[in-house]
Amino acid sequence: MSETELDQEESLFEAPPMGEQERMVEAILFASAEPVSVADMEARMPHGSDPAEALVHLRKRYEGRGVNLVRVGDAWAIRTATDLGYLMQKETVETRKLSRAAIETLAIIAYHQPVTRAEIEEIRGVSVSRGTIDQLIEMEWIRFGRRRMTPGRPVTFVVTPDFLDHFGLESARDLPGLKELRSAGLLESRPPPGMMPGPELEEEDETGEGQSELFED
Amino acid sequence: MSETELDQEESLFEAPPMGEQERMVEAILFASAEPVSVADMEARMPHGSDPAEALVHLRKRYEGRGVNLVRVGDAWAIRTATDLGYLMQKETVETRKLSRAAIETLAIIAYHQPVTRAEIEEIRGVSVSRGTIDQLIEMEWIRFGRRRMTPGRPVTFVVTPDFLDHFGLESARDLPGLKELRSAGLLESRPPPGMMPGPELEEEDETGEGQSELFED
């Protein structure tokens, strides 16, 4: 179309008032399945419309509202205000009992902290799956402690304040010892002949430092 | 929940200011292509929120704009203003062309609901093909209502919120000309005097309570 023709058309069809154009842009952006470019809007709106200007007004109108006008590449779209994203989620909470493997691992960490994965495996007598450790970390019941100053510098695990909170303990030291477990009937049988394994015996020194580590950071 | 409990909870959790609630309702409605019920909004908003009130404010805000807040049954939706439909040719969805029989059946269900198949046939004077009912159910414009408590316990049909949404009706009470039809007695199901040709009427008149039933469940 030549320029003179355009001019003629413009004089023939007067562009709608800006307020109307704003309404149009609003409706187009709302109903479109994709962000819409200014050129696209212009093609759809009555001749002589200025969607770019209408967008400026509309954008201002949506400032601070529940939805905002956002630019996506060279196109525009209406989107939920970022601070309200949580409304688009429906959370269902399901409570499940911790698996036996996880409880045992957790218990070992609580009684022996700081403890390496290899040590946990040694105590449990079976390997500890990564998932179990990850799950406990995700629950924020355990976290990484200091690395052992031994070859390979293995990471250690310690329990967290969240853990103490959940189990109603002031500190991991409040966990009942083996003797108490036994007298409470939780530890039925005989002590293994010859020796009494447990944190008291072999990690006496480390336990002290482990406990303090809990509250250092 | 008892009232005292509610009061207690309300004092525990302060509801967000109304302006914020309006933003939330705005975001929720913009995000959904389907109407959202007030109960659904309430469940998603912070405790103590009053979406019904926020809706009143929001509806006013969108008056005369390119998109409007519309009521669909007991739910709400944002829809483009009807005068701007011409801008949305790209978004127009070709609905399956309905046969005359389907359109008439739909109208009869809407105006006479809950209505049994026998009643539809009595009004149209011909049997209703299964395909017609199936098509309307598939389009989710009609659904099964309660069974009639009459011999044979026939199923009834009622229109759905989708139907209201599609035709821009707040409720089935807003069907065009409903009042006139009722006052002219044309929505009554008059039993034929003695023998009449055509499908036999087997049910009692329940039309009166019919329209209200739509909002019960």
Next chain:
Amino acid sequence: MAEEQQDAFEPDVMSVSERMAAEALIVDVDGFEGPLDLLLTLSRTQKVDLRKISVLQLAEQYLQFVDRARKLRLELAADYLVMAAWLAFLKSRLLLPPDPTEEGPSGEELAAHLAFQLERLQAMRDSAAKLMARDQLGRDFFARGIPEDVTRVRRVTYTATLLDLMQGYARIRTKDEFRPFVMDREAILTMEQALERMRGLIGFAGDWTDLTSYLPEGWEMDPKKRRSATAASFAASLELAKAGAIEIRQGETFAPIQIRRKPE
């Protein structure tokens, strides 16, 4: 339409428009949705309020139509004929004075109901048209084009009690196959142990010495122990080399690995 069938109409004196209307009805017979639809169409020719319609006249028109249609050997569905029979009955009732001994509804009652049925059908057709003329979703007004669906987040929280924890610990500690974990190291030399051992010994090894000579006494006899001790000692020697305490060399592939204290 065949010539001879057309002849059937010839004896009747009909205006052109009447004949066209009649033909239209006959041609469209399959287009009618049943007798009631046909009656409604016929009643329109009376151009009066459906409530004031002359049912008698309507019945006559219907019967004429059916008659003509049959003359044309047009197959008429049974319900058209049932309606014809009923209308004939209605006609007789309307024409004859009411018989007080006869049971059942009067002709007027039957006629009124037919008028009601026609009016109701017409009303539903008008309503259907009004409904379809409304602004429709997806045609005249539109829903959100980019809906942001509500994502359902299922959060699983795990829980355990202190009792679970203690029972778990007790369970491990009282396992039948339980052996204290220090004793577990019977056939295993840990790297820490090897390291400790080598740290003590390395001071005395000024010259190149086979790594195998660092294995603890007795460990080289048992294959299981030898494997563990060799691996541990090798790892420990790497650790020591890294720390700059020793040097390592190997003459060729598979040749003995030798270490010595790093000269100061």
